[in-house]
Amino acid sequence: MSGDSRRSFREVRIPIEHRLSRRRSPVRMHHEVSHRGHQHSYQNRYQYQEDRRNDYHQRHERDFRVTHNTHHSRYREPYKRDRDEDWRYDKHGKKTKISVETHAADDLLRRSGGSKLYVTLFNELNSSIFNELMKQRGWHPISVDEALRRGTVSLLMVDGTYKWTRELYALKTEYKCRLQAEAFSNKVVLHRRLLDFGIADETIASTHVIDCSPSSECPVLPEEGVWIWRPEGGFSGDGVEVVTDQISLEVAWKNHSRVVKSGGGRGKHTKSLLSWYMVNPELLDGKKFHLRLYFLVVCTSREKRAAFFHEGEIAHAKKAYKPSDWGNKDIHDTHFTWSKDCRFPRDYPKGPEAAADVVKKARNIMTRVCECVMPHVDKYRECDVGFELFACDFMVDSTGKVILLEVNFKPGFWIDGPAGSQERVDWLSKFLLEGIVEFVFDRDPAHYTQLVQCFPSPRGKCLV
Numbered sequence: 001m002s003g004d005s006r007r008s009f010r011e012v013r014i015p016i017e018h019r020l021s022r023r024r025s026p027v028r029m030h031h032e033v034s035h036r037g038h039q040h041s042y043q044n045r046y047q048y049q050e051d052r053r054n055d056y057h058q059r060h061e062r063d064f065r066v067t068h069n070t071h072h073s074r075y076r077e078p079y080k081r082d083r084d085e086d087w088r089y090d091k092h093g094k095k096t097k098i099s100v101e102t103h104a105a106d107d108l109l110r111r112s113g114g115s116k117l118y119v120t121l122f123n124e125l126n127s128s129i130f131n132e133l134m135k136q137r138g139w140h141p142i143s144v145d146e147a148l149r150r151g152t153v154s155l156l157m158v159d160g161t162y163k164w165t166r167e168l169y170a171l172k173t174e175y176k177c178r179l180q181a182e183a184f185s186n187k188v189v190l191h192r193r194l195l196d197f198g199i200a201d202e203t204i205a206s207t208h209v210i211d212c213s214p215s216s217e218c219p220v221l222p223e224e225g226v227w228i229w230r231p232e233g234g235f236s237g238d239g240v241e242v243v244t245d246q247i248s249l250e251v252a253w254k255n256h257s258r259v260v261k262s263g264g265g266r267g268k269h270t271k272s273l274l275s276w277y278m279v280n281p282e283l284l285d286g287k288k289f290h291l292r293l294y295f296l297v298v299c300t301s302r303e304k305r306a307a308f309f310h311e312g313e314i315a316h317a318k319k320a321y322k323p324s325d326w327g328n329k330d331i332h333d334t335h336f337t338w339s340k341d342c343r344f345p346r347d348y349p350k351g352p353e354a355a356a357d358v359v360k361k362a363r364n365i366m367t368r369v370c371e372c373v374m375p376h377v378d379k380y381r382e383c384d385v386g387f388e389l390f391a392c393d394f395m396v397d398s399t400g401k402v403i404l405l406e407v408n409f410k411p412g413f414w415i416d417g418p419a420g421s422q423e424r425v426d427w428l429s430k431f432l433l434e435g436i437v438e439f440v441f442d443r444d445p446a447h448y449t450q451l452v453q454c455f456p457s458p459r460g461k462c463l464v
Contacts (some may be wrong), residue, residue, distance in 0.1 A: 023093075024205035072132040077247050116140060118155035118175075119147045121168075125159045126412045126429035134439045147171060160389065160411040168234040169380065175440065176383035179299055181317060185409035190233040190373065203365045203405050206276040210253065213259055213270040216356050218253040221246050225276040226326065227312060230406075231256045233269035240333065242277065242326040274393035278403070281322050283351050284342070289316035290334045291344055291394045292406060293362055296439055296451065298387040306370050306455040307439045307448075314342035341424050354400070361402040363454050369404070370455035387440050389432065395462040434445040 010220055020083045114167045120127045131141055133197070139155070147153040148167055155175040156168065164178065183189055191207050200207065210219055212231075221243070229252040230237040239259070241252045252272075260270050281288045294314035298305050317331040325331060345355030379386025391411030396402050435450035445453060 013113055020159070021128055026162040040160055043171060051066065059376075068389055077420065082456060090370055095461065106225050117142050117147075117153050119144050119153055119157075119159060120161045121158040122158055123161045124424055124425070129426070130157065130433045130437075133433060136213045137437075137441065144168075152446070156383075157218040159411075170382060173383045175385045175387070176380060177387060178298060178381055179377055179388040181377045181385045183373045184407045185295070187230065187273060187406045188269075189408060190369075191273055193372050194369065195282065199368050199372065202366055203404050204275070205278065205346070208274045210272045210274050211270060212253060212256045214261060215259065216257075218250050221249050222274070226279055228275050228277045230273045230275065231259070231269065232271045232273070239272075240335070242332060243274065244326055260463055278395055280398045281321065282349065282400075283321055284314060284316050284347070286320040287318075287336055288321040288332065289314050290344075291358070291362070291396065292411075293344070293359070293392050293394060294411070294435075295310075295390045295392050295407070296387065297374075297377060297390065298385065298437060298440055299377060300385050301379075304374050304375070304455075305453060306366070306375065307435070307451040308359075308366055308454045309431065309435055309451045310345075310359065313449070314344050315358075316342065343427070358394075358402055362392070362404075363398075363452070365394075365402065365404050366392065366455045369407075374455065377454065385440070387436070389436065 063276050104389040118134060118139050118141055120130055121144060122139060123131075129218040134141070134155075142153065146448060147156070152172040155177075156171060156173045157177050158164070158168075169178070183193060189207060191200070191204060192209060193201055195207070195209075208219075208222060214425075220287065227243040227249075229239075229243050229249070234377075236347075240257060241255075243249045243252055249294075256272050283289070289336070291312055291314060294309040296307045296309070315334050317332065317334050319328070321331060343394065345352055347358070348355040348358070388410065391408040393408065394402050395405055413425070431450045439451060439453070
């Protein structure tokens with residue numbers, strides 16, 4: 001260890017405190033330190049420490065070593081840490097203590113042989129089912145705090161009701177369960193694109209887009225009959241009204257215009273949909289109902305694809321249907337009145353063959369929708385692969401015709417309602433999470449059990 005006081009070091013990869021505690025401190029005037037092949041001369045230790053912090057975050061190294069240049073030999077000296085006194089610099093250059101959880105995550109990372117750490121944030125679905133599926137594929141879960149502390153993780157997985165924060169959007173991941181998909185989730189934008197694309201007649205009911213901004217005027221009813229008013233930005237039946245004449249249309253228009261002027265809630269949305277009302281719906285135990293079927297979209301920088309699930313749910317009205325008393329929501333509103341556990345296709349009133357035909361028609365509708373909407377859907381730049389689960393609401397009339405009502409990008413599973421048994425939660429979690437893992441990670445169509453790819457569809461093949 002003896003030699004010239006101007007002793008040179010090839011690389012330094014140990015914290016300042018450790019080097020200061022050595023018998024001969026390397027922190028002295030006029031250090032000649034090589035960083036990335038460049039010789040730098042530091043006149044004081046403060047300049048040296050600042051450069052060390054910047055260099056650490058550029059390299060992202062997890063071990064520290066000292067390589068001496070005295071005899072032109074290289075050897076690695078592991079830095080023995082005391083876990084109670086561990087520290088590292090964060091992205092702001094501030095010294096922070098390393099938790100035991102960070103060490104455990106680093107150990108998992110080394111054992112897995114790659115970046116296979118993920119975070120799950122579920123409010124309703126059963127996370128243990130997803131963890132078991134990912135464990136079989138060599139992935140390891142960590143907490144969201146640890147993921148934010150690390151600044152990156154391989155997968156961020158949430159269910160529909162989890163509230164996103166700015167930190168989660170900015171978290172860099174390989175896979176992220178979120179897309180820029182207003183073209184799907186905004187009912188007005190979706191219906192406009194279908195109308196402009198010329199496929200509205202085969203996918204949705206006859207629809208008109210109504211402007212409710214303060215500078216607009218109430219339109220004239222397109223034709224006599226029964227219509228349904230659906231405001232932009234509404235959910236769970238909020239603002240939905242049945243329109244039968246010009247007077248009821250003006251009432252609905254004024255109600256939404258008043259909300260727009262207030263500026264709160266739905267106030268930022270100035271449009272509404274006026275759609276033809278299905279007066280001859282298919283009935284379940286004499287009640288009107290709609291189907292909720294699930295739809296999965298995956299986006300990368302090179303491809304976009306979508307799949308349709310085989311199973312779903314049935315939501316029905318509270319009272320028996322009759323083609324009158326249009327203002328009674330207990331008869332005509334089917335939004336999330338989950339009085340019992342109704343599953344599709346198990347509880348479809350016309351049996352499994354009719355249910356299979358409904359699934360085929362609904363899947364073909366979503367294939368057509370994807371053709372005009374997919375160019376406007378994209379992933380966030382903070383991830384390599386973006387995916388999202390959507391809930392599509394369909395209605396079936398007495399002749400078997402299927403129409404799309406809307407696409408929901410935050411599907412709630414209503415586990416706290418009367419139908420929220422643990423058995424139902426496990427059923428939902430099993431087929432949804434298995435389908436996501438199959439389509440996003442496995443990508444083997446021969447082994448898809450919960451869904452089938454609907455976009456892009458094979459040319460000349462019928463989606464059965």
